[in-house]
Amino acid sequence: MKKTLLLLIWLSPGIIYAQGFMVNLNGQKQIGMGHTGTGLLQDGASVVFNPGAMAMLSENYLQAGISPLFFKSGFQGAGASGTAFVKEKVATPFNAYAVWGPKAARWKVGLGVYTPFGGLIDWGSNWQGKYVLESLDLKAIFFQPTVSYKLTDYLSIGAGFVYNHASVDLQRAIPVSGPDGNPGQARLTGGGRGYGWNAGIFIKPSSKFTIGLDYRSQVNTTIKKGDAFFSVANSLQANFPQPNTFMAGIPLPANASIGFGYTPDAKWTVAFDANFVGWHSYKSLAFDYASNTSTLQDTYSPRNYKDAFSLRGGAQYKTSRKVAVRLGGGYASTAVNDGYVTPEVPDANRYYLTAGLGYKLTNKLDLDFSFEYEHLFSRFQTNIESNLSGTFKSNVYIPGVSLSYHW
Amino acid sequence: MKTFNKYIYFAATFALFAGCKPSFESPKKSEGTADFTRYISVGNSLTAGFADNGLYLEGQQNSYPSIIAKQMALVGGGTFTQPLFTEAQANGSTYLKLTGFNPNGTPITTTVTENNAVRGKVTIPGFGDVTLLTKYSGDLNNYGVPGIKLKQITYAPYGNLNPYFERLLPGNPPTNNTTYLDFVTAKDFTFFTDWLGYNDALGYATSGGAGDVLTDKTQFAQLYTLSISKLTEKGAKGAVATIPDVTSVPYFTTVTVGAILGAVQKANPQAQALYVNARATVDITNTTYAPRAATASDLIVLTFPTAKIGAMVTSPVGMVPYGLTPYAPIENQYVLDNNEVTIVKDYVTDYNKTIKAVAATKGLAVFDAYFYLNGVKANGLLIDGVSANSSYISGGIFSLDGVHLTPRGYAIVANQFIKAINSNYGSTIPAVNISNYRGVKFPN
Known part of the structure; x- marks a missing residue:
């Protein structure tokens, strides 16, 4: 009974998962426990959660997981001018890690491939805000080779280099009609890259307590030569030169985390993470077109995001030698100031609840399921740039599964 | 493994959530203290859905009363029927279509004449020829008469x-003898919008102060009072709109003195000024006109054939270039000179005082179109990512005739009426989604 209570206590203070277009789906065991992991030694996901913890892992890992993400967002226009819901589309954040080091060595090397940022949202071409955004598909895949070294039995450190491969596909309607009365269409697609690093420290003051500190740097990502397609009535086409390219950059924010782990006995693991995201880096979204006209100017949209934080908690209970049950939750503050909320990221403060189930298929093979429910608080907004005015509401459902081989 | 299955069920219940999208409370539906069972719209071309210098089916289908009525239906309003042209005669009275641009960027418009609804012509003694359109009989809610x-x-x-x-x-000319006011009030109604009065000033203004006269202020007040009394005598509630500042429309703001002179000076740098035939004073009884150099306060009409400028014409002093000397000024009908502007503004201000005063005595909702359209002219609009302004063609609100509106413009007007109605009667008619309505159609 006491233990059940403990579990509930961990659930009640909200925890966090994501703000803005950050996607914290970096490992199924960690998702199940409310995205905690900075101060724990769970598995190969330490590559992202805390490279410093890698050298402390008792085994080597090869693992991969996927978290199909169902983002259900709705909009109700001010003055009751109608409601719109995003289309059923499934984003597929994934994570894959390899961690290896000789059994007796004080070091380990690792590689992580994961998707910490992204967004997939499709409002369709017939909603109130179609001239602001029809759809956005933004992906960032981080590749992170990492090394970790155990300085003493109590302290290990680690660091990795981050290469980001990003892609964007943005569509919106242009409010000039062709002869059929239908609006024009703009589509911006392209790929870009960015670089950064991830470093962490892991401390083990006792056999029961663990502490982790992690810092992931800002990753400035630039799309140098994306394709800009504009489809308008022929008589206007000269105003929207084709072919055309654009340049755009986005500074993916830095993350600082501190995490605590408590393992009172062989069955229980409890964790708490606090996370700070330097979203202030995202000042504007600017598109610089290679060919400009008086109609097609470079655009500069202020975003002025603010730093955000999240608090996360979770627990794992091993009901048997083979089965582990996990629960967790969190609260995340929004990165988006009032007036800056857009349909591309209908952000708001949010809480989330997670659950997970681990099953040891064999001594060396783990099958882990995770499920997450995220609720964004209803937010009435009038955007300063578009005057799009209304209430956004979003819920997110994220099942996930991973397979880990360890030896 | 048995316990494991139990957990799978547990996981499955979680997964069920995955079908749920967020829900919004339906806005409460209320007519407030108004009753929209039978809504009628009274007015002129704007009310009829006139656009692009004609009344045609697409314009009618996007008239602001029809948009208001659709939204009223969401809170319990009744059916709303318009005197639509048939699909076979969809082009109605004929209308202007944008067909391209000249190399200098000026638009080329062409009149669409096929599939029109012209049924004949009749000569009315003492008046002249009237082109007749296919009759409409049947239910009627939109009484807009261009x-x-x-x-x-x-x-x-x-x-x-x-x-x-x-x-x-129902009758054929010259047998008709039903007044407009009697016609619209013949059948009972519960709610009305009334946007009459614009033409009492616009006719004078669009003819450059030459082809029409302003309605006398006192007569305007008498008739406005009479019409509102009649519209409200059986208890109907309603909304009225003020008359826009005629100089806020692109018909008067597109072809400017500066633009014409600039074009002239490109070819002929010696040209100093344009000359217009202008009213001598703002005294309405003094009809003296005299040539003088034009200034930016003189408004040239959109339909002015600019090719006339500089063409050699006869004058009392021999052949001179049109518009460039006091001997052959731009003719009166193409210019609303600054004194005429002052006169029209004075009349419109007075008409609007009447409209607001009469509306106040009957507790009617008022859409202040004068104030609103001047605001649009000064600041433009930004609605759901669409910028709109009072510029010709590119502004998206005004149709090709520079006076009447595009579907987007009519939708914006409908929302302003809805706002005024909701605020006056406590109703909750939903606003219409402007993104669904087009601006000017551009050709391929």
Whole structure:
């Protein structure tokens, strides 16, 4: 009974998962426990959660997981001018890690491939805000080779280099009609890259307590030569030169985390993470077109995001030698100031609840399921740039599964 | 493994959530203290859905009363029927279409004449020829009659002179003798919008102060009071709109003195000024006109054939270039000179005082179109990512004739009426989604 209570206590203070277009789906065991992991030694996901913890892992890992993400967002226009819901589309954040080091060595090397940022949202071409955004598909895949070294039995450190491969596909309607009365269409697609690093420290003051500190740097990502397609009535086409390219950059924010782990006995693991995201880096979204006209100017949209934080908690209970049950939750503050909320990221403060189930298929093979429910608080907004005015509401459902081989 | 299955069920219940999208409370539906069972719209071309210098099916389908009625239906309003042209005669009175641009960027418009609804022509003695349109009979809620002035609503023979009114009446000219006011009030109604009065000033303004006269202020007040009394005598509630500042529309702001002079000076740097035939004073009784150099306060009409400028014409002093000397000034009908502007503004201000005062005595909702459209002219609009302004063609609100609106413009007007109605009667008519309505159609 006491233990059940403990579990509930961990659930009640909200925890966090994501703000803005950050996607914290970096490992199924960690998702199940409310995205905690900075101060724990769970598995190969330490590559992202805390490279410093890698050298402390008792085994080597090869693992991969996927978290199909169902983002259900709705909009109700001010003055009751109608409601719109995003289309059923499934984003597929994934994570894959390899961690290896000789059994007796004080070091380990690792590689992580994961998707910490992204967004997939499709409002369709017939909603109130179609001239602001029809759809956005933004992906960032981080590749992170990492090394970790155990300085003493109590302290290990680690660091990795981050290469980001990003892609964007943005569509919106242009409010000039062709002869059929239908609006024009703009589509911006392209790929870009960015670089950064991830470093962490892991401390083990006792056999029961663990502490982790992690810092992931800002990753400035630039799309140098994306394709800009504009489809308008022929008589206007000269105003929207084709072919055309654009340049755009986005500074993916830095993350600082501190995490605590408590393992009172062989069955229980409890964790708490606090996370700070330097979203202030995202000042504007600017598109610089290679060919400009008086109609097609470079655009500069202020975003002025603010730093955000999240608090996360979770627990794992091993009901048997083979089965582990996990629960967790969190609260995340929004990165988006009032007036800056857009349909591309209908952000708001949010809480989330997670659950997970681990099953040891064999001594060396783990099958882990995770499920997450995220609720964004209803937010009435009038955007300063578009005057799009209304209430956004979003819920997110994220099942996930991973397979880990360890030896 | 047995316990494991139990957990799978547990996981499955979680997964069920995955079908749920966020929900919004339906806005509460209320007519407030109004009753929208039978809504009628009274007014002129703007009310009829006139656009691009014609009344045609697409314009009618996007008239602001039809948009308001659709939204009213969401809170319990009744059906709303318009005197639509048939699909076979969809181009109605004929209208202007944008067909391209000249190399200098000026638009080329062409009149669409096929599939029109012209049924013939009749000569009315003492008036002239009236082109007749296919009659409409049947239910009627939108009584908008293009061209009608407030001054004409009690004039019995008017049904023989205005083809848009004539087509709504059962009889053939010259037998019609139902006044507009009697016609619209013949059948009971519970709610009305009334946007009459614009033509009482616009006719004078668009003819450069030459082809029409302003309706006398006192007569305007008498007729406005009479019409509102009649519209409200059986308890109907309603909304009225003020008359826009005629100089806020692109018909007067697109072809400017500066632009014409600039073009002239490109070819002929010696040209110093344009000359217009202008009213000598702001005294309405003094009809003296004299040539003088034009200034930026003189408004040239959109339909002015700019090719006339500089063409050699005869004058008292021999052949001179048109518009560039005091001997052959730009003719009166193409110019609303600054004194005429002052006169029109004075009349419109007075008409609007009447409209607001009469509306106040009856507790009617008021959409202040004068204030609103001047605001649009000064600041533009930004709605759901769409910028709109009062510029010709690119502004998206005004249709190709520079006076009447595009579907987007009419939708914006509908929302302003809805706002005024909701605020006056406590109703909750939902606003319409502007993104669904187009601006000017551009050709391929």
